[in-house]
Amino acid sequence: RAVLPDGTPASPLDVLRTVWGYDEFRGDQAEIIDAVVGGGDALVLMPTGGGKSLCYQVPALVREGTGVVVSPLIALMQDQVDALSALGVRAGFLNSTQQAHQRREVEEAFLAGELDLLYLAPERLNVPDTVELLSRGTVALFAIDEAHCVSQWGHDFRPDYLRLSMLHERWPDVPRIALTATATAATHREIAQRLQLEDARHFVASFDRPNIQYRIAPKDNPRAQLLELLRTEHPGDSGIVYCLSRASVEQTAEYLVGQGVDAMPYHAGLDRQVRAHNQSRFLREDGVVMVATIAFGMGIDKPDVRFVAHLDLPKSVEGYYQETGRAGRDGLPSTAWMAYGLADVVQQRRMIDTSEGDAAHRRRLTQHLDAMLALCETASCRRVQLLNYFGQSSEPCGNCDTCLTPPSTWDGTVAAQKLLSTIVRMAQRGQRYGVGHVVDVLRGKKTPRVAQLRHDELSTFGVGEDLSDAEWRGVARQLIAAELLAVDTEGYGTLQLVEASGEVLRGERTVLLRKEPERTRRRSSSSST
Numbered sequence: 001r002a003v004l005p006d007g008t009p010a011s012p013l014d015v016l017r018t019v020w021g022y023d024e025f026r027g028d029q030a031e032i033i034d035a036v037v038g039g040g041d042a043l044v045l046m047p048t049g050g051g052k053s054l055c056y057q058v059p060a061l062v063r064e065g066t067g068v069v070v071s072p073l074i075a076l077m078q079d080q081v082d083a084l085s086a087l088g089v090r091a092g093f094l095n096s097t098q099q100a101h102q103r104r105e106v107e108e109a110f111l112a113g114e115l116d117l118l119y120l121a122p123e124r125l126n127v128p129d130t131v132e133l134l135s136r137g138t139v140a141l142f143a144i145d146e147a148h149c150v151s152q153w154g155h156d157f158r159p160d161y162l163r164l165s166m167l168h169e170r171w172p173d174v175p176r177i178a179l180t181a182t183a184t185a186a187t188h189r190e191i192a193q194r195l196q197l198e199d200a201r202h203f204v205a206s207f208d209r210p211n212i213q214y215r216i217a218p219k220d221n222p223r224a225q226l227l228e229l230l231r232t233e234h235p236g237d238s239g240i241v242y243c244l245s246r247a248s249v250e251q252t253a254e255y256l257v258g259q260g261v262d263a264m265p266y267h268a269g270l271d272r273q274v275r276a277h278n279q280s281r282f283l284r285e286d287g288v289v290m291v292a293t294i295a296f297g298m299g300i301d302k303p304d305v306r307f308v309a310h311l312d313l314p315k316s317v318e319g320y321y322q323e324t325g326r327a328g329r330d331g332l333p334s335t336a337w338m339a340y341g342l343a344d345v346v347q348q349r350r351m352i353d354t355s356e357g358d359a360a361h362r363r364r365l366t367q368h369l370d371a372m373l374a375l376c377e378t379a380s381c382r383r384v385q386l387l388n389y390f391g392q393s394s395e396p397c398g399n400c401d402t403c404l405t406p407p408s409t410w411d412g413t414v415a416a417q418k419l420l421s422t423i424v425r426m427a428q429r430g431q432r433y434g435v436g437h438v439v440d441v442l443r444g445k446k447t448p449r450v451a452q453l454r455h456d457e458l459s460t461f462g463v464g465e466d467l468s469d470a471e472w473r474g475v476a477r478q479l480i481a482a483e484l485l486a487v488d489t490e491g492y493g494t495l496q497l498v499e500a501s502g503e504v505l506r507g508e509r510t511v512l513l514r515k516e517p518e519r520t521r522r523r524s525s526s527s528s529t
């Protein structure tokens with residue numbers, strides 16, 4: 001345990017100053033640390049960059065014994081241990097990547113009381129040897145990092161986390177601190193219940209990240225849109241570009257390199273050495289753009305990430321918040337930009353329909369997606385919507401796209417009726433189509449398909465010439481987000497009425513839509529909706 005030169009026990013503030021060289025605790029840190037040092041349990045909800053690590057690292061140094069940190073971030077354990085060692089903190093880790101003799105060394109150091117911190121992969125606790133090992137040494141505290149992984153309602157469930165309630169049963173007197181950077185009210189409750197932390201003190205920091213500017217743009221030509229963002233607003237900046245698939249990660253990285261951007265790919269299918277190399281370049285060099293699947297980023301502590309771009313729709317608001325949260329940890333202005341289109345919705349619904357798991361699981365995924373769509377289509381402040389999702393209220397922020405250039409809204413009731421009744425008429429012929437064809441019919445385009453299906457005979461043929469293709473797609477997207485229209489997922493993304501569609505068709509319900517922003521570039525292809 002930490003002592004001052006004169007042998008008296010060090011206080012948390014002494015430890016912060018002598019070991020980390022920081023002057024003061026931030027936010028709730030001091031209170032959290034006091035609670036844990038005093039032997040109490042704590043549940044900490046704090047956004048990325050808020051300073052969660054010190055909340056267990058400092059108590060681990062102040063209290064007798066070793067602080068045991070359960071973390072799913074196996075790939076980062078070596079880095080974390082190295083960073084602590086550089087500060088003179090004695091740290092080690094146990095996970096499946098180690099050789100037996102390496103593990104033995106760490107175990108011996110722990111038993112000899114020579115470790116301040118021991119990082120454990122959660123699956124280690126399924127190994128009886130590990131539990132037995134911990135019983136033979138002195139545990140100062142248990143820290144459960146990324147605690148939302150215990151939630152089946154959350155977006156990042158890890159079955160091994162369910163076993164962590166065992167810690168409390170086995171070591172009732174050892175304080176536990178669970179930490180997460182993402183939790184809705186429901187996830188928060190679930191963490192408390194599953195980890196038996198109902199009696200713990202709960203510390204909930206504001207989830208607002210005021211320096212991040214949130215922007216969501218309709219997807220047009222996503223790579224070109226991305227390039228424009230990089231060139232006009234973020235030349236030479238470090239940033240992360242998220243793509244859904246490995247293939248699009250590689251294609252996008254290649255495209256950016258071809259355009260003179262220092263970009264690199266990262267996904268789970270790449271060779272381990274390549275991944276490690278790319279990650280370390282991103283962390284250590286300036287101005288590297290990482291194009292990645294969501295396999296990249298958890299636990300990455302790079303303060304000056306200036307932008308996070310999404311080329312595909314995240315699966316949940318939690319995911320979006322966590323991924324965008326990697327921007328601007330240093331507090332300086334940063335951008336969270338996303339391109340989103342109807343094809344994203346189709347693709348995600350299809351993935352949900354074909355996903356493993358029971359009906360309840362699919363319902364959960366659908367709810368996550370719906371909340372994400374509502375964020376995309378909102379005509380009011382993104383931040384208000386985002387924080388509201390996490391149960392926190394706020395004022396319109398002035399630092400998101402909808403605050404900066406408020407979308408004008410328009411009465412889209414008649415447009416919605418035209419679109420829905422076109423779908424009705426096609427359905428009467430026993431047919432269903434995707435948005436591209438429906439828009440062609442509305443706009444009165446005599447395409448070969450229209451001719452072949454004789455859809456120019458439909459009474460709604462050409463009734464939508466007043467709106468552009470992009471505007472019609474916007475109408476369809478917003479109706480879907482408002483659950484007034486469904487997109488079927490049998491592989492074709494066909495449009496389908498729902499019960500509430502009838503209310504619009506019968507004129508019982510008005511539909512307020514946001515105007516599509518003016519587009520500078522025009523594209524003829526209709527493939528990227």
Ligand code: ADP
Nearest residue numbers: 022024025026047048049050051052053054301
């Ligand atoms: P989180 O885990 O919540 O994302 P970290 O624990 O990684 O955040 O902390 C984010 C950054 O802030 C780190 O670089 C950390 O060293 C720094 N930091 C944390 N607490 C303080 C403090 N009291 N004073 C100064 N810097 C701090």
Ligand code: ZN
Nearest residue numbers: 381397400403
């Ligand atoms: Zn705003």
